[in-house]
Amino acid sequence: MYWRETMRQMNDIGIGSLIIVALISTFMGAVMAVQISYQLGGQFIPRYYVGYLVRDITIIELAPTITCLVLAGKVGSNMAAEIGGMRQKEHIDAMEIMGVNTSAFLVMPKILASVLVVPILVSLAAIVSIVGAYIAAVPTGLFTSAEYVQGIRVFLEPWNVFIMYVKAVVFGFILAAISCYQGYFVQGGSIELGKASTAAVVMSNIAILIADYLIAVLLTS
Amino acid sequence: MIRAEGIYKSFGDQQVLEDIHINFEAGKTNLIIGRSGAGKTVLLKILVGLYPPTSGKVWYSDVDFTSLDKKSVRDIRMQVGMLFQGTALFDSMTVEENIRFPMDMFTNRSMKEKIDRVNYCLDRVDLSGVLDKYPSQLSGGMQKRVGIARAIVLKPKYLFCDEPNSGLDPKTSMVIDKLIHDITIENNITTIINTHDMNSVMEIGDNIALLHNGRLAWEGNKGEVLTSKNQVLQDFVFASPFLQKVRDLHA
Ligand SMILES: Nc1ncnc2c1ncn2[C@@H]1O[C@H](COP(=O)(O)OP(=O)(O)OP(=O)(O)O)[C@@H](O)[C@H]1O
Ligand SMILES: [Mg+2]
Numbered sequence: 001m002y003w004r005e006t007m008r009q010m011n012d013i014g015i016g017s018l019i020i021v022a023l024i025s026t027f028m029g030a031v032m033a034v035q036i037s038y039q040l041g042g043q044f045i046p047r048y049y050v051g052y053l054v055r056d057i058t059i060i061e062l063a064p065t066i067t068c069l070v071l072a073g074k075v076g077s078n079m080a081a082e083i084g085g086m087r088q089k090e091h092i093d094a095m096e097i098m099g100v101n102t103s104a105f106l107v108m109p110k111i112l113a114s115v116l117v118v119p120i121l122v123s124l125a126a127i128v129s130i131v132g133a134y135i136a137a138v139p140t141g142l143f144t145s146a147e148y149v150q151g152i153r154v155f156l157e158p159w160n161v162f163i164m165y166v167k168a169v170v171f172g173f174i175l176a177a178i179s180c181y182q183g184y185f186v187q188g189g190s191i192e193l194g195k196a197s198t199a200a201v202v203m204s205n206i207a208i209l210i211a212d213y214l215i216a217v218l219l220t221s
Numbered sequence: 222m223i224r225a226e227g228i229y230k231s232f233g234d235q236q237v238l239e240d241i242h243i244n245f246e247a248g249k250t251n252l253i254i255g256r257s258g259a260g261k262t263v264l265l266k267i268l269v270g271l272y273p274p275t276s277g278k279v280w281y282s283d284v285d286f287t288s289l290d291k292k293s294v295r296d297i298r299m300q301v302g303m304l305f306q307g308t309a310l311f312d313s314m315t316v317e318e319n320i321r322f323p324m325d326m327f328t329n330r331s332m333k334e335k336i337d338r339v340n341y342c343l344d345r346v347d348l349s350g351v352l353d354k355y356p357s358q359l360s361g362g363m364q365k366r367v368g369i370a371r372a373i374v375l376k377p378k379y380l381f382c383d384e385p386n387s388g389l390d391p392k393t394s395m396v397i398d399k400l401i402h403d404i405t406i407e408n409n410i411t412t413i414i415n416t417h418d419m420n421s422v423m424e425i426g427d428n429i430a431l432l433h434n435g436r437l438a439w440e441g442n443k444g445e446v447l448t449s450k451n452q453v454l455q456d457f458v459f460a461s462p463f464l465q466k467v468r469d470l471h472a
Contacts, residue, residue, distance in 0.1 A: 093271050094309035097381075098323045099298035 002109055009113030013075050017121060020074060021067055025125040028062055029054060029132025037142040047143045051151020054133045059164045063126035065212050068171035071118065072204035076179035079110055080200035083183030084193045092184075107180040111173060118172030119165055126164065163219050170211050175204040222247050223268060223379065223411050228277035230263055230435075237263050238435045241277070248409040250402050250425045254416055255432035256457065261415040262306055264432065265383055268413065269303060270294055281379070299327055302372035306383040306415075308364045310356040310371070316343075317352040320371045327375065342370035345404075347396055361388040369397065373404060380405065380412040386421060394418065398425050419458060422446065431457060447471070 032054050040049060083106055086092050095102045130152060138145050179200035186196040223245040230238040237260045245251040253261050266272045268279055270286060279286040281297055289297070310319050320339045324330060330338075343349065346366035356364055365385065372380060385401060386394035402425045405412040416422065422429060426443035431454055438453040446458060447468070459465045 089312075090305050090307055090309040091311055093266075094303070094305060094311075096271065097269055097298060097301055097303045098326060099295045099301075100326055101295070 002105070005105075005109040006112050009109050010117050012078075013071070013113055014117040014120065017071060017074060018124075020070060021121050021125050022128050024066060024070055025063065025128040026132035026135070028066060028125075029058065029129035029134075030136030032057060032062075032129070033133035033137035033142060037137060046147075048147040048151035048154070050137070050143055051133075051148040052154055053151075055130055055152045056155075056157075056160060058126050058129045059160050061212075063129060064122045064164050064167035064171060065208065067122050067125045068118065068168070068175060068208050069205055071121070071172075072175040072179070072208060073201050075114070076175045076200045076204045077197040079176060079179040080183035080186075080197045081193060083107075083180055084186035084196045085183075087184060087186050088189065088193060103184065107177075107184065110180055111176040114172040114176035115169055116172075118175075119168040122164060122168040159219075163215070166219065167212065167215055170215065171208045174207045174211060178204045178207060222280075222282055223413065224280040225264070225268065226278040226280065228264070228267060228279070229275045230260075230267060230272065231275050236435060238267070238274075241432075241437055243430045243437065243440070244428075245411055245413050246428060247411045248406055249412070249427035250405050251411070251413045251428040251430070252416055252422060252426050253413065253430050253432060254422060254457065255438075256417065259432040260435045261432055262383055265381055265413065265415055269301060269381055270298075299375070300378040301381065302375065302377035302379070303381040304365070304368045304372045304383060304385055306387070308356070308368040310364055310367060312356050315353050315355055316359070316367050319356065319367060320374050323371065323375045338374060339370075342374050343367075345373070345400060346370045347393075347400075362390070362393055365389060366393075366397065369400070376408060378408075378410060380410050382412070382414045384415055384417075386416070386418055391420065394420065395424065401425070419464070422458070433457075 033050060036050050036053050037047075040047075083092075086106070092102050092106070095105065134145070134148055137143055138148060182196045182200040182203070186192055225241050225243045225245075228238055228241040229236075241264060243251075243253075253264060255261050263272060267274050270279070274287065277287075284297070286294070286297065311322065314322065317336070317339055320342055321335050324335045324338065328335075339352070343351070346369050348363060348366050348370070351359060351363065351367070356367065359367065365388065369382070369385060372382070380401070382401060386397050389397060398421050401412060401414065404410065414421070414425075423443050423446065426446070429439075429441055429443065429446065430437060431439040431451075433453045439449065439451045441449060446454065449455070459468055
């Protein structure tokens with residue numbers, strides 16, 4: 001029962017978010033390529049540095065953070081609304097009467113699914129973003145294909161990839177836990193449900209940004 | 222047997238229930254009646270532990286339910302069936318999955334046994350051909366009956382029904398009342414029913430408790446309803462001019 005529900009959630013979060021994550025990452029990479037080239041232009045810095053910078057900024061910061069901020073908006077509001085609706089329609093009460101531990105039954109599959117799927121989405125975002133930078137810059141002549149490929153292959157630090165996955169797991173947990181909490185304790189009617197859904201997004205976003213800072217401090221010092 | 226002992230309940234500064242003492246007997250249909258807003262649903266939810274009472278105790282046989290830890294509450298809950306006022310069917314599941322849900326959670330019966338039991342329960346509430354439908358595809362009365370089927374699927378020792386026949390036509394309503402009454406006697410269930418349906422009161426009112434403004438205004442059985450001089454009861458029962466005429470003719 002729990003496993004089936006976890007699979008369903010993984011499908012919802014993962015497949016359901018593929019397009020938006022891909023879209024955002026493509027533009028994220030493209031904008032970075034253009035702007036970093038602009039910032040470094042005319043200086044005595046080798047052009048392959050653009051590739052190196054795009055890669056590391058993506059991995060350490062943008063892929064996990066931007067992806068999870070977006071997911072908090074999409075997945076988090078959905079989770080809060082789903083659980084909140086069940087609370088308001090007395091589904092949670094009905095389950096309690098049947099002896100189900102509802103907090104575990106409804107919340108655990110969502111958290112588990114989120115912690116498993118978000119890192120996959122973040123990896124995808126990182127790859128797509130790096131490709132996006134290539135697509136935006138090479139045809140327009142900001143740097144050559146060879147320079148970019150050289151850039152993304154130098155100074156590769158496995159530790160940075162580790163940071164990315166730490167962030168992905170922590171953010172995935174945060175957005176699911178906060179959103180489920182908001183839904184589980186909702187009261188009243190549809191107005192309160194709307195508020196809970198908004199609160200889920202706002203609180204998750206704030207918590208993700210704070211966690212982002214803390215992880216940065218902890219793992220880079 | 223379930224016993225409410227000095228139950229008080231308030232939400233904020235609104236006092237909803239005051240000093241409720243009632244015995245609900247096993248093998249009987251115990252009715253809680255009263256006007257809309259009298260506090261029937263709140264009392265029922267306190268009895269099953271969905272709301273904590275502000276003060277007072279609820280006893281299941283000789284167990285003090287209000288002071289149990291979570292685990293023991295769950296053990297008792299497995300013997301509880303409840304029909305909610307709004308049915309609370311899970312709308313992402315079919316009728317079959319809804320009724321099977323308690324069995325899926327708590328038994329390791331084979332699929333065949335479970336399906337047989339689902340069919341038996343559906344048969345008892347007089348429904349057929351709805352196994353694969355979703356609750357939203359059923360009429361309100363059919364949803365009620367599915368809700369009852371789900372409540373009795375695990376053969377509960379305690380059955381709670383919040384307005385089992387609101388929204389049903391008189392004929393179906395009687396079928397449902399009779400069904401609840403029958404299984405109560407067959408399995409010696411402690412059944413507690415919230416209702417403001419006078420037909421139910423007169424048909425299956427083994428024990429009746431009348432709530433009025435959050436207080437217990439009258440207790441008795443269906444035989445005593447017509448003869449009681451209790452003013453609140455008389456106002457409640459003979460609310461319509463039609464029934465008043467019937468009473469006067471009867472007298
Ligand atoms: N969760 C709650 N929070 C605050 N007040 C509540 C809550 N639930 C019920 N009440 C109040 O308690 C009173 C009794 O409500 P209850 O639902 O028990 O009535 P009822 O007798 O079941 O009525 P009906 O026959 O219409 O279902 C009402 O005045 C209601 O406003
Ligand atoms: Mg009610």
